[in-house]
Amino acid sequence: MSEVYAARRERLRERCAAGGSASALVSRPANVRYLAGAAPQGAVLLLGRTEDLLLCGRPLGDEQGEGRPDEGLRVQLLDASGGDAAVAGADLAAAQGADSLAVEEHDLTVARHRALGSVAPRLRLADLGGAVEQLRLVKDEEEISCLRIGSEIADQALGELLESILVGRTERHLALELERRLVDHGADGPAFPTSVATGPNSGRGAHRPSDRRVEEGDFLSVCLGASYRGYRCEIGRTFVIGTSPADWQIELYDLVFAAQRAGREALAPGAAYRDIDRAARHVLDSAGYADGLAPLMGHGVGLEIDEDPQLAPAAMGKLDACVPVTVEPGVHIPGRGGVRIDDTLVVRPEADGGPELLTITTKELLAL
Amino acid sequence: MSEVYAARRERLRERCAAGGSASALVSRPANVRYLAGAAPQGAVLLLGRTEDLLLCGRPLGDEQGEGRPDEGLRVQLLDASGGDAAVAGADLAAAQGADSLAVEEHDLTVARHRALGSVAPRLRLADLGGAVEQLRLVKDEEEISCLRIGSEIADQALGELLESILVGRTERHLALELERRLVDHGADGPAFPTSVATGPNSGRGAHRPSDRRVEEGDFLSVCLGASYRGYRCEIGRTFVIGTSPADWQIELYDLVFAAQRAGREALAPGAAYRDIDRAARHVLDSAGYADGLAPLMGHGVGLEIDEDPQLAPAAMGKLDACVPVTVEPGVHIPGRGGVRIDDTLVVRPEADGGPELLTITTKELLAL
Structure with missing residues (x-):
């Protein structure tokens, strides 16, 4: 080295x-x-x-x-x-x-x-x-490999949580449990404070876990990441608690999913930062959620969890190959809750198969 | 408010x-x-x-x-x-x-x-x-009350850990367990990254927990604190694992205990910062541990875990009543381990009973 x-x-x-x-x-x-x-x-x-x-x-x-x-x-x-x-x-x-x-x-x-x-x-x-x-900005394969391992760890921690009983547990306990599992699976520690948001809190960016307990019918949104050899990744998913999601939940989920997919699909060497933002944001804008959206739809990750590039409307610059970024649109409806979906991906040329998804936990809407 | x-x-x-x-x-x-x-x-x-x-x-x-x-x-x-x-x-x-x-x-x-x-x-x-x-620097009674509650929480978390099985568990797991307990008992979160140090790591200041497991005969030193309404306290204790401590462990423990007591007893309104440091440091110096001592024997606590005053050899200034500080001497013998004892106290005039000890976990040498 x-x-x-x-x-x-x-x-x-x-x-x-x-x-x-x-x-x-x-x-x-x-x-x-x-x-x-x-x-x-x-x-x-x-x-x-x-x-x-x-x-x-x-x-x-x-x-x-x-x-x-x-x-x-x-x-x-x-x-x-x-x-x-x-x-x-x-x-x-x-x-x-x-x-x-x-x-x-x-x-x-x-x-x-x-x-x-x-x-x-x-x-x-x-x-x-x-x-x-x-x-x-541009990572070597050794760095990407650390991000890949960190992402696997985060996927594992999240997967195990989903198998446990969730109703009645507080956001703070679920967050601590996830952080313990990250360490169990070999992370240096959490990449950033784990966010667990239930019911009306769900879908809020960087929500700090509270003492609210998971209830039937809630949206549950979780955002976590592992730090592995100093490299920090990020994954965010939203689930529904209980037997079956309500119609508004399915609609909102499908919308955010479409926005996130549009953002992911826009990732390519040479694509302007702002165009990634626009691809995801446009889907949410068109559905009437322009107000209250986050100032960016994604950002670089590496030795810091939030580093260049910023995928934001006014960002200048273009993506290179081997730049790892998040794509993380979300919608939060005050008083009701919302959805966030967040992946870490590495920009790769189309010849190499396009963007490499590091956080592979399913993005289907799971009812837990 | x-x-x-x-x-x-x-x-x-x-x-x-x-x-x-x-x-x-x-x-x-x-x-x-x-x-x-x-x-x-x-x-x-x-x-x-x-x-x-x-x-x-x-x-x-x-x-x-x-x-x-x-x-x-x-x-x-x-x-x-x-x-x-x-x-x-x-x-x-x-x-x-x-x-x-x-x-x-x-x-x-x-x-x-x-x-x-x-x-x-x-x-x-x-x-x-x-x-x-x-x-x-000088806290009001509302602020001190937050520190007092935080200290009770840290005492509880530590007390519960001591009742559990320790041998075979890693430093990192014990640290995570303590942090979970802090939150269970009502802390906002840990006041700083919890430090758990075993065997040769014990007694090191701000040791970051590793994957070393607790073994029979180890010193185990733990430093943790709760953040409560933003106010951060600190407690550090050292224990021995197993049936009975070795002679060198008892001697070293008694020495650090004497240094810490000297520091605590020197706390009074009007006492120079450097004199608190000297009181504790002198005990360790005289026993031949001058080299390798920490640059300070204590510091203020409040909205930050490490704030003014610094209780250090070159510090200028004198203590006031209602200033909360730590007293935390320690000795670490490379390759062997060591002892740290750390309390949070509030400076009070003698007429009010002298320094108020917030972290009340026993400082006897417990064999666990």
Whole structure:
């Protein structure tokens, strides 16, 4: 793996050099992990003139999910009295003779940025911008494989839950149960807080589980994901509780299903981000649900659960092959409930069979 | 409750006025919650010249633990196309005729700060610094009551775990089990990721649970806390697994216990932060464990699990009454394991009976 990280750092180094900085300080945790293999809390990566360094405030653990730093990278521990790793990094960059240091202005606070300036007053601080996020957009097969395994784990956890008795249990207990199952099946942990929404809560995006209990006739919508070796996937499904769904439930489900399928089918290398959004959104709009829709119909996933690209009406850019994204339209009718359907897929060219569906739990409307 | 939030905002307004700004923009989530009663993701509070406003990117849920915004405060939703709430806040401050806006430079990124400057170029951006954190230091009885309930919940969860079979179970399962029990007993959720450390891992600060299983003869150290209405407490205990502890285990336990007691006994209004640290640290130092000790022996708790004050060797300042803090010394011997003992207490004057212990689980060395 060491070559992978070294190659990523080399690509970043080239971008920095093109921008006029021979050195860079990466502080955003997911970016540190992408380039260094691990991102202990508070750690920063110095892409130096003479040497790259991972600066950490505490010794690295051997805990699962935290990652292992690239063996080709020197790890430097700050002393116990603490101090900010970014400040130490700027100090080191200056000591290496750098005259310019590109930093992540979208991550560093104003106060930290000022501290960097004070410790190394001769260093010109430039903006690295979203250069590392750009590199992270297209995944290699190793990364996709982590997402695939995470998706299998999430499918398993969800499948087991569906076999258990649901009526009478609270949203919070079901969410905890799902998270336990994710870990049972080998996840580092949940990719994001598991959402379980019943009855009038169903279909709401990112609903935080409450003490409401599952009742007969409810819609039940569930959104969960596994983090596996740091890679985070997402699956969302909606079910009906009881013998048979009501007519309005079937209609609403079919509509959201059609929107989600339209979004999935629009995924292709070269397709504009906004066109994926439009494909899904248009189906819901046409049925009179334009108001109250989520601002986006999907987003990239990887080391963060919500990363570029955003599949939104005003998004600029086009999909590449090997970009994993979610497609997750939903409709929520206040007071009544609703439906969300959410998959993680990898964009693939048609010659390779088109988009690869990672989350394979059925999207039929199941009555549980 | 509304008067409480209004009074907090009034105190902040006075501080801002003294600093030359008639308006302020609060973005750090715990600070927003403290002043507004709730802090939906991405929300900011504008302490305006003519009106205070909570600016949110999404509608407020009714989920437990999220808090309810102060009814005396207008809540303004940003439209679905998103946008940064802080930028919208700066725009509004300018529209209200403010010429200066104090912002949290320790929270805003350089990029967001610049966006504020662009949207309202005539507004002078000042630094609010840690003004809200200062206000949050001394808690009122309502806040302490939340910490007390949270501590009872954590004590219950821990007590139940101790009655179950432990040998053969993994750290990760025990941690998940504890978190489930916290929620069972009414917590919003865990106050921080629950730490369970066995055998050679025991005694490590903030150890992330691994797949190691509990074995006979292990030290088992557990650190957990409940979040209750947003307030976060912390308890840490170390146990021995099996029939009877080894001599080295008893010695080490007694030592850490003595250090923790010394720290607790030093808590009093007017005591210097560093003296609490020294009281506990000195006991461990004298026994030859100076190297490898944590940089601090305790810290404040409240809406964040790790807030001011820091009980550390170089900390400046003195304790006030009604400041809740942890006292949490520990020793970890690499390859062997160790002991941590951690309580949450509220500083009280001697006339009121001295420090109030919130986490009352026994600190005897239990053999389980």
